[in-house]
Amino acid sequence: MTIDIDPRSARPRPFVVAWVLLLVLAGVSLLTAFLGLGRWAPVIQFGIAAIQVALVFILFMRLKGPPTLKWVFAASGFFWLLFLYGLSMTDYATRHGWPSPSVSIQSESPPR
Amino acid sequence: MSTTTVERAAAGEPSGAEPSYLTAENSVAGWLLTRDHKRIALLFFFSITFFFFVGGFAATMMRLNLATPEGLLQPAVYNRMFTMHGIIMVWFFLIPSIPTTFGNFFIPLMIGARDLAFPRVNLLSWYVFNLSGLVVLYSLIMGGADTGWTFYTPLSTTFANGYVFAAALAVFINGFSSIMTSLNFIVTIHRLRAPGMTWLRLPLFVWGIYSVSVVMLTATPVLAMDTFLLAVERFIGIGLFDPNHGGDPILWQHMFWFYSHPAVYIMILPAMGVVSEIIPAYARRPIFGYTGMIMALMAIAILSFFVWAHHMFVAGISVYSGVFFSLTTFFVAVPSAIKVFNWTVSLHKGSIVFDAPMLYALGFVLLFTVGGVTGLMLATLAVDVDVHGTYFVIAHFHYIMVGATVSAYFAALHYWWPKMTGRMYPEGWARFSAILTYVGFNLTFFPQFILGYLGMPRRSYTYPAEWQSWNVLSSAGASILAIAYALPLLYLGWSLFYGRKAPSNPWGATGLEWLTPSPPPEHNFPRTPTVVLGPYSYDPEHDTYVTQEGTTHGGIHG
Amino acid sequence: MVESMAESVADTSVPAPEVQYANLAHQGETAELGIWAFLINETIFFGALIFAYYFYRLTYPHEFAAAAKDTVLWCGTLNLVILVTSSLTIVLGINAAARDARRDMVRWLVITCALGFAFLCVKGFEYYLDFMSHSVPVVDYEVKPGEGSAGELFWVFYWVATGLHAFHLITGIGLVLYMLLWRIRRREITSAYYTPLEVVGIYWSFVDVVWLFLYPCIYLVGRS
Numbered sequence: 089m090t091i092d093i094d095p096r097s098a099r100p101r102p103f104v105v106a107w108v109l110l111l112v113l114a115g116v117s118l119l120t121a122f123l124g125l126g127r128w129a130p131v132i133q134f135g136i137a138a139i140q141v142a143l144v145f146i147l148f149m150r151l152k153g154p155p156t157l158k159w160v161f162a163a164s165g166f167f168w169l170l171f172l173y174g175l176s177m178t179d180y181a182t183r184h185g186w187p188s189p190s191v192s193i194q195s196e197s198p199p200r
Numbered sequence: 201m202s203t204t205t206v207e208r209a210a211a212g213e214p215s216g217a218e219p220s221y222l223t224a225e226n227s228v229a230g231w232l233l234t235r236d237h238k239r240i241a242l243l244f245f246f247s248i249t250f251f252f253f254v255g256g257f258a259a260t261m262m263r264l265n266l267a268t269p270e271g272l273l274q275p276a277v278y279n280r281m282f283t284m285h286g287i288i289m290v291w292f293f294l295i296p297s298i299p300t301t302f303g304n305f306f307i308p309l310m311i312g313a314r315d316l317a318f319p320r321v322n323l324l325s326w327y328v329f330n331l332s333g334l335v336v337l338y339s340l341i342m343g344g345a346d347t348g349w350t351f352y353t354p355l356s357t358t359f360a361n362g363y364v365f366a367a368a369l370a371v372f373i374n375g376f377s378s379i380m381t382s383l384n385f386i387v388t389i390h391r392l393r394a395p396g397m398t399w400l401r402l403p404l405f406v407w408g409i410y411s412v413s414v415v416m417l418t419a420t421p422v423l424a425m426d427t428f429l430l431a432v433e434r435f436i437g438i439g440l441f442d443p444n445h446g447g448d449p450i451l452w453q454h455m456f457w458f459y460s461h462p463a464v465y466i467m468i469l470p471a472m473g474v475v476s477e478i479i480p481a482y483a484r485r486p487i488f489g490y491t492g493m494i495m496a497l498m499a500i501a502i503l504s505f506f507v508w509a510h511h512m513f514v515a516g517i518s519v520y521s522g523v524f525f526s527l528t529t530f531f532v533a534v535p536s537a538i539k540v541f542n543w544t545v546s547l548h549k550g551s552i553v554f555d556a557p558m559l560y561a562l563g564f565v566l567l568f569t570v571g572g573v574t575g576l577m578l579a580t581l582a583v584d585v586d587v588h589g590t591y592f593v594i595a596h597f598h599y600i601m602v603g604a605t606v607s608a609y610f611a612a613l614h615y616w617w618p619k620m621t622g623r624m625y626p627e628g629w630a631r632f633s634a635i636l637t638y639v640g641f642n643l644t645f646f647p648q649f650i651l652g653y654l655g656m657p658r659r660s661y662t663y664p665a666e667w668q669s670w671n672v673l674s675s676a677g678a679s680i681l682a683i684a685y686a687l688p689l690l691y692l693g694w695s696l697f698y699g700r701k702a703p704s705n706p707w708g709a710t711g712l713e714w715l716t717p718s719p720p721p722e723h724n725f726p727r728t729p730t731v732v733l734g735p736y737s738y739d740p741e742h743d744t745y746v747t748q749e750g751t752t753h754g755g756i757h758g
Numbered sequence: 759m760v761e762s763m764a765e766s767v768a769d770t771s772v773p774a775p776e777v778q779y780a781n782l783a784h785q786g787e788t789a790e791l792g793i794w795a796f797l798i799n800e801t802i803f804f805g806a807l808i809f810a811y812y813f814y815r816l817t818y819p820h821e822f823a824a825a826a827k828d829t830v831l832w833c834g835t836l837n838l839v840i841l842v843t844s845s846l847t848i849v850l851g852i853n854a855a856a857r858d859a860r861r862d863m864v865r866w867l868v869i870t871c872a873l874g875f876a877f878l879c880v881k882g883f884e885y886y887l888d889f890m891s892h893s894v895p896v897v898d899y900e901v902k903p904g905e906g907s908a909g910e911l912f913w914v915f916y917w918v919a920t921g922l923h924a925f926h927l928i929t930g931i932g933l934v935l936y937m938l939l940w941r942i943r944r945r946e947i948t949s950a951y952y953t954p955l956e957v958v959g960i961y962w963s964f965v966d967v968v969w970l971f972l973y974p975c976i977y978l979v980g981r982s
Binding site: 308313314315316317318319321379383386387390391392417418420421422424425426428429432436437438439440442444445446447448451455458723 | 776777778779784787788789791792795796798799800801802803804806807809810813814817818821895896906907908910911914915918922
């Protein structure tokens with residue numbers, strides 16, 4: 089099945105399907121918040137968000153098609169964020185006692 | 201490759217039928233609302249020259265103060281001086297310097313385009329730059345900030361007395377100008393190259409600007425977010441870096457240096473591009489290792505994102521992280537060294553002309569080497585722990601950012617002055633100020649290596665009396681340097697009116713920019729040039745050169 | 759010359775390319791590449807904010823969970839639906855522009871704008887509810903049980919992130935209105951050259967993308 093997204097000839101259907109899919113995924117994401125998945129919840133929710141964003145990028149922002157410079161540009165923002173996230177973690181992940189078991193320094197007394 | 205000998209460049213071409221970009225529609229609106237990349241380049245040139253002297257004034261006050269241990273300024277005033285010196289020189293001179301002026305002017309000319317991809321964005325970039333400049337001047341006039349240009353939290357949020365909010369806002373706004381300019385360059389270089397101008401035929405200056413644009417576009421938004429969060433914290437009193445609420449001040453430093461270390465490369469990459477143009481043109485032979493130079497440029501651009509925490513070895517990061525960043529910092533030295541070796545080898549068996557641009561460029565290579573090697577010393581964890589926060593660091597980064605980059609800036613200014621203005625500069629004066637720059641610079645900053653090694657802390661308004669002789673040397677050098685930087689303003693200004701009219705290709709260089717008349721007409725090329733070979737086809741033995749369009753000429757000697 | 763002038767009188771909708779471009783297709787592709795380059799910068803801008811957020815959430819998971827309970831889930835979810843729908847409508851508007859279906863184009867763009875305003879209204883109401891639940895750092899903040907001092911960091915993030923997002927959305931609405939009230943009214947957006955609208959559409963969908971990432975960060979924390 090080929091999906092036509094060229095604005096000159098595209099039919100609304102693939103976009104409407106994508107819209108439905110986006111809403112369904114949002115529903116799933118919402119559901120996971122109440123399941124008590126603990127530390128996995130943000131991972132799953134962010135995974136779902138990534139799928140949603142891929143849908144928006146490929147169809148609504150018309151990245152579909154042969155790989156072009158647009159693909160490189162669209163991906164490079166996320167790629168550069170990996171530098172920030174990954175290399176900062178060389179510090180934080182190797183710091184003594186981080187992430188600490190949830191003690192913010194003034195847990196008992198409110199600041200003001 | 202079909203080459204024909206043409207006598208075209210021999211005599212100074214008459215400006216011809218088409219008026220130059222300087223004379224076409226010469227009204228105030230014609231300049232302030234222009235979309236011509238060449239006019240916008242000149243507008244940027246005026247703005248950054250102004251800020252160069254504002255920042256230079258602050259440096260003068262600092263060196264005056266440090267001439268004696270007792271000092272001249274109040275400590276608080278001294279703090280404000282070095283802060284404003286840092287902020288203005290980094291964001292209002294060094295980062296925009298070569299890209300916004302020579303990049304703006306010559307990228308379209310060198311790739312054979314008639315303008316940048318987005319001329320209106322280009323003009324907007326200048327207005328945004330000036331807006332941020334006004335905000336920083338406001339902050340300066342109201343009393344300035346005293347945090348250092350690095351705005352470390354919580355000093356900048358909780359303990360500073362100055363106009364930190366305005367200064368941070370200025371940096372934030374300034375980032376948009378950087379982003380707009382770099383975006384424009386990236387898209388232009390991708391999409392507007394003339395027929396035949398393949399990636400491996402681009403002049404190295406274009407590659408330098410391309411690599412720097414990649415760094416600007418990807419690093420600046422992190423600083424934008426960082427300063428935005430800082431401004432919020434400063435404004436409302438609590439924020440993400442506030443230790444009272446469990447915030448981590450080191451997070452500010454991580455995000456700051458994620459931008460500001462690449463920012464050092466933002467300053468040096470275009471300078472490397474300039475020098476890679478000038479050395480072959482004045483050694484009259486092809487650059488050695490053209491593709492290696494490109495790979496080194498791009499490697500430096502990418503690696504610059506992997507090294508930032510070497511500024512934070514003593515800030516409280518984990519020691520494992522320190523080891524990692526120390527190692528990656530050593531890696532950056534590899535492509536940097538490749539470049540220095542290639543420039544040096546490019547001189548071998550050349551027929552070198554020691555004109556002012558070449559003198560500046562050679563000064564660049566020497567100063568960059570000193571700055572680079574001391575950088576390796578600082579990358580070593582144990583050494584850094586000892587000399588961190590001393591004048592050793594100051595001397596190191598001034599060798600790179602001032603010695604190297606400003607030398608390359610003046611090299612570019614002299615090299616392209618005939619093309620930009622249509623006038624030749626007085627060669628004798630220019631050589632004199634090139635040498636004076638080199639001497640003054642070394643006299644100013646070499647003593648600071650020694651002071652740093654002896655332990656003199658940076659950002660201190662006073663020092664023990666036994667260090668005075670080194671400080672006097674440094675201050676004396678600074679006065680020489682000030683003359684060397686002010687001198688070009690005088691003789692270049694003089695040449696605008698009394699200089700010899702420049703021919704279209706006074707240096708016998710090969711790039712497309714030299715095919716246009718000096719100064720170029722409004723839309724650069726009456727017809728789109730077709731490129732048949734790469735840059736730097738100089739032949740020192742026969743004293744000839746081949747332009748990128750494939751025409752062979754006698755050299756500048758003949 | 760006379761012919762081309764006659765043509766331009768007959769069909770004012772086809773603009774001449776700017777001097778630096780070979781033709782309109784070249785100009786259009788380049789403009790599209792330009793907005794994608796701009797989005798690199800936007801991705802990293804918001805990515806840096808989310809980085810700071812995740813750093814603190816990992817450091818203070820329980821405090822963040824306690825503090826984030828007060829976010830208004832239904833507002834955030836409704837706004838997600840609104841934004842996703844507006845992404846669909848602007849794409850349908852662009853498709854209509856490419857087919858020269860002017861009426862459809864205007865209709866879809868007006869709906870897009872209306873959805874943008876609807877988002878802002880919901881957001882404004884949500885801000886009101888946040889005021890009511892004393893969740894505004896500095897101005898009116900009440901420390902709830904279990905959130906310690908770090909809970910306030912979550913709310914600083916909340917206001918910064920939603921504020922910046924709203925600013926981007928307002929910019930988007932401004933751009934769509936500019937298209938409607940200026941470019942389309944002057945018949946500059948046609949099947950021959952609709953790139954300006956397409957660029958606006960890409961930006962608009964990106965604002966949607968930002969919300970898709972912010973939604974789990976803000977609204978799905980500490981619900982179980």
